[in-house]
Amino acid sequence: MSWLGRLANVLRAGKLEREIRRELEFHAAERADELRAAGLSAEEASRRARVQLGNPLLQAERTRDADVSAWADGAVRNLRHAVRRLGHAPGFALTVIATLALGIGANTAVFSALDAVLLRPLPFPEADRLVRLMQKQAESSETSIAPVRLRDWNQLNSSFRVISGYFVEDVSETSGDLPERVRRAFVTPGILEAFGVSPAQGRGFRDEEHRFGGPPAALVSDRYWRARLGASPDVLARSVRIAGKAVPIVGVMPASFRFPDREVDLWFPSPVDAKFAQSRKSTWYSGVGRLRPGVTLEQARADLAAVQSRLAEQYPDPDRTIGVELSPLKDQAIGGVGHSLWLLFGAVSVLLLIACTNIVALFLARGASRRQEIALRLSLGASRTAIAGLVLAETLLLAVVGGGLGLLIAGVATAALRSLGAELPRVDEIVVDGRILAYCSASTLGVALVCGLLPALRAMREKSRVASGESARTQVSARQPLQWTLVGAQVALSVTLLAAAALLARSFHELARVEPGFDKSRVLSFRMSGSWNETADYPALVARVDRTLQALRGLPGVEAAASSGWTLPGVPVEYESSFELVEARGDVGRRIVADARSVSPEYFDTMRIPLLDGERCTQRAVGPRGALVEWDAVVNRAFAARYLSDFPSAIGLHLDPEKSGRPGRVVGVVGDARERGIDRDPVPTVYTCLGAPNPTPYFVLRTSAEPLAMVRAVRAKMKEIEPQRSVHDVGALDERIDAAYTMRRLLTLLLLLFSLSALSLACVGLYGTLSYAIGLRRREVGLRMALGALRGDIVRQFLGQGLRVVGFACASGIVLALALRRVLAGLLFGVSATDASTLAFVVALVVVTAALASLVPAVRAARLDPMRVLRED
Amino acid sequence: MSSALSKNDILQGTLSLLVLKTLASQKRLHGYAITTHIQSVSDELLRVEEGSLYPALHRMEQLGWLRSEWGTTDKKREARFYSLTAKGRKQLELEEESWSRLTEGVGRVLRYA
Numbered sequence: 004m005s006w007l008g009r010l011a012n013v014l015r016a017g018k019l020e021r022e023i024r025r026e027l028e029f030h031a032a033e034r035a036d037e038l039r040a041a042g043l044s045a046e047e048a049s050r051r052a053r054v055q056l057g058n059p060l061l062q063a064e065r066t067r068d069a070d071v072s073a074w075a076d077g078a079v080r081n082l083r084h085a086v087r088r089l090g091h092a093p094g095f096a097l098t099v100i101a102t103l104a105l106g107i108g109a110n111t112a113v114f115s116a117l118d119a120v121l122l123r124p125l126p127f128p129e130a131d132r133l134v135r136l137m138q139k140q141a142e143s144s145e146t147s148i149a150p151v152r153l154r155d156w157n158q159l160n161s162s163f164r165v166i167s168g169y170f171v172e173d174v175s176e177t178s179g180d181l182p183e184r185v186r187r188a189f190v191t192p193g194i195l196e197a198f199g200v201s202p203a204q205g206r207g208f209r210d211e212e213h214r215f216g217g218p219p220a221a222l223v224s225d226r227y228w229r230a231r232l233g234a235s236p237d238v239l240a241r242s243v244r245i246a247g248k249a250v251p252i253v254g255v256m257p258a259s260f261r262f263p264d265r266e267v268d269l270w271f272p273s274p275v276d277a278k279f280a281q282s283r284k285s286t287w288y289s290g291v292g293r294l295r296p297g298v299t300l301e302q303a304r305a306d307l308a309a310v311q312s313r314l315a316e317q318y319p320d321p322d323r324t325i326g327v328e329l330s331p332l333k334d335q336a337i338g339g340v341g342h343s344l345w346l347l348f349g350a351v352s353v354l355l356l357i358a359c360t361n362i363v364a365l366f367l368a369r370g371a372s373r374r375q376e377i378a379l380r381l382s383l384g385a386s387r388t389a390i391a392g393l394v395l396a397e398t399l400l401l402a403v404v405g406g407g408l409g410l411l412i413a414g415v416a417t418a419a420l421r422s423l424g425a426e427l428p429r430v431d432e433i434v435v436d437g438r439i440l441a442y443c444s445a446s447t448l449g450v451a452l453v454c455g456l457l458p459a460l461r462a463m464r465e466k467s468r469v470a471s472g473e474s475a476r477t478q479v480s481a482r483q484p485l486q487w488t489l490v491g492a493q494v495a496l497s498v499t500l501l502a503a504a505a506l507l508a509r510s511f512h513e514l515a516r517v518e519p520g521f522d523k524s525r526v527l528s529f530r531m532s533g534s535w536n537e538t539a540d541y542p543a544l545v546a547r548v549d550r551t552l553q554a555l556r557g558l559p560g561v562e563a564a565a566s567s568g569w570t571l572p573g574v575p576v577e578y579e580s581s582f583e584l585v586e587a588r589g590d591v592g593r594r595i596v597a598d599a600r601s602v603s604p605e606y607f608d609t610m611r612i613p614l615l616d617g618e619r620c621t622q623r624a625v626g627p628r629g630a631l632v633e634w635d636a637v638v639n640r641a642f643a644a645r646y647l648s649d650f651p652s653a654i655g656l657h658l659d660p661e662k663s664g665r666p667g668r669v670v671g672v673v674g675d676a677r678e679r680g681i682d683r684d685p686v687p688t689v690y691t692c693l694g695a696p697n698p699t700p701y702f703v704l705r706t707s708a709e710p711l712a713m714v715r716a717v718r719a720k721m722k723e724i725e726p727q728r729s730v731h732d733v734g735a736l737d738e739r740i741d742a743a744y745t746m747r748r749l750l751t752l753l754l755l756l757f758s759l760s761a762l763s764l765a766c767v768g769l770y771g772t773l774s775y776a777i778g779l780r781r782r783e784v785g786l787r788m789a790l791g792a793l794r795g796d797i798v799r800q801f802l803g804q805g806l807r808v809v810g811f812a813c814a815s816g817i818v819l820a821l822a823l824r825r826v827l828a829g830l831l832f833g834v835s836a837t838d839a840s841t842l843a844f845v846v847a848l849v850v851v852t853a854a855l856a857s858l859v860p861a862v863r864a865a866r867l868d869p870m871r872v873l874r875e876d
Numbered sequence: 877m878s879s880a881l882s883k884n885d886i887l888q889g890t891l892s893l894l895v896l897k898t899l900a901s902q903k904r905l906h907g908y909a910i911t912t913h914i915q916s917v918s919d920e921l922l923r924v925e926e927g928s929l930y931p932a933l934h935r936m937e938q939l940g941w942l943r944s945e946w947g948t949t950d951k952k953r954e955a956r957f958y959s960l961t962a963k964g965r966k967q968l969e970l971e972e973e974s975w976s977r978l979t980e981g982v983g984r985v986l987r988y989a
Contacts, residue, residue: 022956023930025954025956026907026930026955026956027930029906029907029908029953029954029955029956030906030907030908030926030930032953033908033953034908034926036951037912055926
């Protein structure tokens with residue numbers, strides 16, 4: 004019979020069964036005829052004929068089994084059978100489903116985050132060809148590109164379709180009742196071409212709009228259009244009002260275009276031909292370019308390096324010192340969360356593996372109790388593949404139900420992830436969509452296979468026995484090495500996960516205890532809108548910021564106020580610069596690289612960074628173009644110790660930043676503060692005494708009460724003195740520092756959650772396996788007790804059996820944790836990845852928990868009534 | 877299972893040989909006729925257990941040794957008739973050969989002992 008025929012048999016199983024019955028009935032009728040001919044009564048003849056034929060139902064079934072191949076019909080039948088069987092064991096089924104739902108749910112949720120943040124391309128066409136470009140200067144953190152150099156790169160390179168530049172500022176939009184902070188990006192020509200997007204409404208910038216003095220034009224974001232303009236259909240006739248100037252809106256960008264960051268709502272053309280944009284020393288733009296098709300990043304790197312070396316010949320100063328750095332745009336968008344996400348995904352996959360192992364152990368224990376049934380089936384002629392199919396159908400059914408619930412859990416979990424990790428890059432792109440659905444289905448099937456294969460193979464190896472005398476007990480070996488290995492693996496993996504989680508938790512503990520060198524409590528920080536245009540008149544800008552600080556200090560409840568140019572203390576930002584010590588000029592061996600921070604004189608008092616030597620700095624006059632004619636510098640102790648130790652005092656020395664020829668005088672030495680991040684050791688730092696190096700410095704206020712209680716008063720005051728500006732980025736400093744560690748906190752929390760779940764699963768596995776092992780040895784226990792064994796001996800015996808496995812598992816788990824210690828590199832603080840006390844604590848926790856899990860069945864074994872047990876047979 | 881009825885259980889594996897041989901000589905038979913044929917030809921020495929016959933027939937059909945069709949008997953009853961395929965004929969040769977080897981081997985052992 005062909006496969007088609009078999010399939011047809013499956014589909015019309017009813018007809019087939021009727022045919023078989025007809026065939027058998029014919030046989031019985033013929034036999035009855037014969038018996039009648041031999042002289043029996045008609046009734047007796049037909050009765051005998053039927054008896055001879057055997058049970059007709061069984062006959063029909065067996066005959067049909069020969070016809071219908073196990074594969075397709077079997078699947079349906081197996082599933083129906085599985086439903087029935089699991090219905091008889093609801094506790095087992097629910098345990099497995101819940102375990103799988105949590106395992107698959109957590110795994111899918113973390114995968115959706117991993118997928119959205121790391122795996123998916125940025126939401127632009129052919130986004131893998133987008134490259135970030137920076138100019139790299141020796142011993143400086145400055146990476147922004149001069150407009151003229153960007154133009155040169157564009158003209159001379161052959162790798163990019165276009166290279167565009169942008170910079171961002173926070174300004175006030177004043178078309179409404181209150182000034183509102185809006186982040187705008189100034190962009191050079193070709194930005195839309197680089198991204199391969201066009202406005203959803205209206206048009207991009209025209210050439211003349213990119214010229215200095217050309218017609219004003221603005222593009223607005225989809226969000227801005229909806230939130231601020233009420234999705235008005237006549238948006239192209241409206242305008243935005245910035246710095247008292249109305250700028251007509253020429254287009255609305257699509258919702259997916261959130262560039263350079265998701266806060267940006269306005270795009271303005273940057274006039275690259277302006278006179279003030281012609282200096283090769285200006286540092287304006289971040290670069291973004293689109294590679295030509297077929298050009299690799301390496302080729303582009305070599306190309307731009309060649310271009311830049313030609314420029315270095317043409318313009319030795321400053322191009323000789325400048326290099327080009329290229330990186331995929333996606334790397335920048337993701338930031339540093341990739342490592343953490345992979346780690347999390349690894350952990351959650353281990354958890355799923357543990358869940359599977361647990362389920363395998365459950366199935367094996369259950370399979371042993373099904374041996375009778377399987378043996379019976381085999382002796383009735385069921386094929387081994389059919390038996391395996393039966394077992395696989397059960398796991399598949401459980402996995403599908405568990406996976407379905409897991410998908411629901413994943414949906415809830417991703418929503419939680421989005422709100423918990425709101426600061427994380429691309430977090431708003433996390434969705435449960437077709438891709439995630441596919442992943443979830445694939446992992447469900449994988450889980451079903453992993454969970455079902457071992458038990459199925461076991462069942463297939465079962466010997467065909469007539470289910471007569473032999474009982475299960477006498478056949479089963481009491482050792483179950485496979486089950487114990489699985490339990491051991493679970494415990495070992497939990498130990499490894501717990502070790503990682505404990506080390507991370509310990510790091511957070513250490514982080515909270517660390518003395519940062521400044522006082523982060525009761526500090527309110529915020530920014531005010533400003534425009535880079537203000538830097539055309541630096542003295543006015545400085546005066547404006549000073550005026551604001553004066554007003555803030557006048558507020559009741561404000562103890563001190565200062566401004567900080569680019570950074571907040573403890574919130575990780577690096578800004579490294581090179582300095583030359585004027586007093587040691589000519590000493591070429593003396594290279595000085597330090598963190599450069601620009602702060603107003605009151606910064607040290609406000610942040611409570613102690614002055615160790617010298618005096619507080621004074622803010623000196625600033626030249627018209629922002630040039631520091633004469634300035635005070637304050638260095639920290641680390642700087643003085645590393646670079647100035649061969650001078651009797653640091654005070655009075657002069658530092659020249661990046662060979663500008665305008666050295667500042669060191670007037671004071673302050674204590675070391677963890678400015679670069681609470682988790683990083685203080686580095687040598689030079690503070691430039693200038694509170695307004697840019698139009699939007701941070702303001703920091705030390706308040707006498709809860710800082711956020713001051714927000715209303717601050718806003719009111721600012722409205723009074725600067726009605727055209729908006730206050731934004733308001734927050735308490737300690738919360739901001741916390742926010743900088745969101746990913747790590749999330750990682751720690753989730754890892755703790757996963758590892759504790761893993762431990763509970765492992766304990767359930769241990770408990771189940773031990774209970775099962777004891778169940779098989781009931782008679783032995785009863786016998787020994789009848790012969791005078793003490794209860795304590797019995798408890799010790801089984802507790803020992805459990806703990807021996809746990810001991811091996813802990814050792815392997817720790818070895819695994821040590822082998823994988825690199826994974827945690829960069830995530831730990833104040834504790835090493837091999838910290839003995841943390842690992843010992845983990846082992847102790849696991850051993851105690853495991854002992855409790857083993858104690859219950861062991862004690863139960865000791866409570867057995869020997870007489871009853873022995874009489875059971 | 878119906879052990880009381882079959883005093884001469886057919887050695888496992890020989891049933892297919894008997895069925896094939898029967899069909900080779902008789903062309904086209906229904907299940908009942910196969911049992912009576914084997915019984916009468918063997919002078920009642922062999923008796924086919926009905927419980928094994930039909931699963932065996934269907935298995936052999938699946939293996940492609942037999943084909944079947946519905947027909948009417950002399951008594952106007954609907955019955956399923958089996959006949960041999962080419963593949964079945966080949967199988968018969970194989971089984972006959974292995975059977976004769978087996979009997980010869982067993983015979984020699986018996987004679988020797």
